[in-house]
Amino acid sequence: MMAQLSTLQQELSSLATGSWRRLRIGTIMGAVPIVSDVVQRYLERYPQTSVEIMDDTSAELLRMLDRGVLDLVIGRTSVSATLALYDTQILQQETLTVVANPAHPLVGRRRVRLEDLREPRWIVYTAGMPMRLSLEQEYRHAGLPFPRNLLETRSGFTTMSLLQSSPNAIALLSSDAAAFLVDFGIARTLPVHLSARSEPYEVITLRAGTLPEHVRDFIAVLRDDQHGDWAI
Numbered sequence: 310m311m312a313q314l315s316t317l318q319q320e321l322s323s324l325a326t327g328s329w330r331r332l333r334i335g336t337i338m339g340a341v342p343i344v345s346d347v348v349q350r351y352l353e354r355y356p357q358t359s360v361e362i363m364d365d366t367s368a369e370l371l372r373m374l375d376r377g378v379l380d381l382v383i384g385r386t387s388v389s390a391t392l393a394l395y396d397t398q399i400l401q402q403e404t405l406t407v408v409a410n411p412a413h414p415l416v417g418r419r420r421v422r423l424e425d426l427r428e429p430r431w432i433v434y435t436a437g438m439p440m441r442l443s444l445e446q447e448y449r450h451a452g453l454p455f456p457r458n459l460l461e462t463r464s465g466f467t468t469m470s471l472l473q474s475s476p477n478a479i480a481l482l483s484s485d486a487a488a489f490l491v492d493f494g495i496a497r498t499l500p501v502h503l504s505a506r507s508e509p510y511e512v513i514t515l516r517a518g519t520l521p522e523h524v525r526d527f528i529a530v531l532r533d534d535q536h537g538d539w540a541i
Contacts, residue, residue: 330358330523335370335382338465339403339440339483340510343534344383351530358523366438366463371395374515380524382513385439393516400510400531405443405503406487408496412476416497423451423501432460432471432480443507444481450504472496483507 332351336344341364348360363370367384374382375394386397407421413429415421434441448455460471460478465486472478473495482490490496512528514520520528 335379340383342485397511403507404484407499407501409479
């Protein structure tokens with residue numbers, strides 16, 4: 310208790326002098342590798358910062374942004390019916406990759422078609438989410454029925470756990486998230502040609518009021534890291 314009180318006293322002192330910051334970021338799973346890298350660069354410039362990162366769907370993150378629980382969101386506004394509430398800046402286009410458990414029988418093939426993915430159990434986002442819509446669109450373009458044997462989740466951690474525990478599991482992920490799982494041996498990529506395009510990531514803030522300095526600084530670091538040319 311004494312240690313916690315001492316920490317609280319230090320934080321209050323820093324707040325009083327204006328040297329301490331608290332940044333609250335929401336991110337969808339596919340953008341987690343980007344956000345993780347940018348947070349490290351931000352902390353190098355502003356070490357007196359406490360950072361909270363929330364990983365969830367765009368819909369839930371926008372609800373938290375509306376309530377003032379988050380300062381900004383890396384996600385998509387297409388899931389919202391109240392677009393006028395937000396200022397958005399395109400961050401980058403998302404590319405998609407199919408991944409599988411390392412023991413999956415299709416791992417190692419030079420080419421995998423959607424027709425080959427009828428029996429494996431897809432790990433997918435719940436209905437209406439952009440990643441789920443992209444996969445459904447892929448099957449429609451191929452003239453194939455969408456699989457029924459699904460594992461549905463909104464959790465990135467659950468997706469990783471299911472991929473690791475089930476030899477028959479496959480998932481559609483952002484290429485950044487897929488590369489992260491492959492690097493840690495949790496999954497392997499499958500050479501599936503995808504024609505559907507996912508929506509780009511957006512940097513989303515509330516339109517009302519002026520952005521706090523620490524939020525503008527984070528967006529500036531994010532812009533520099535991604536070599537973007539969009540305006541702050």
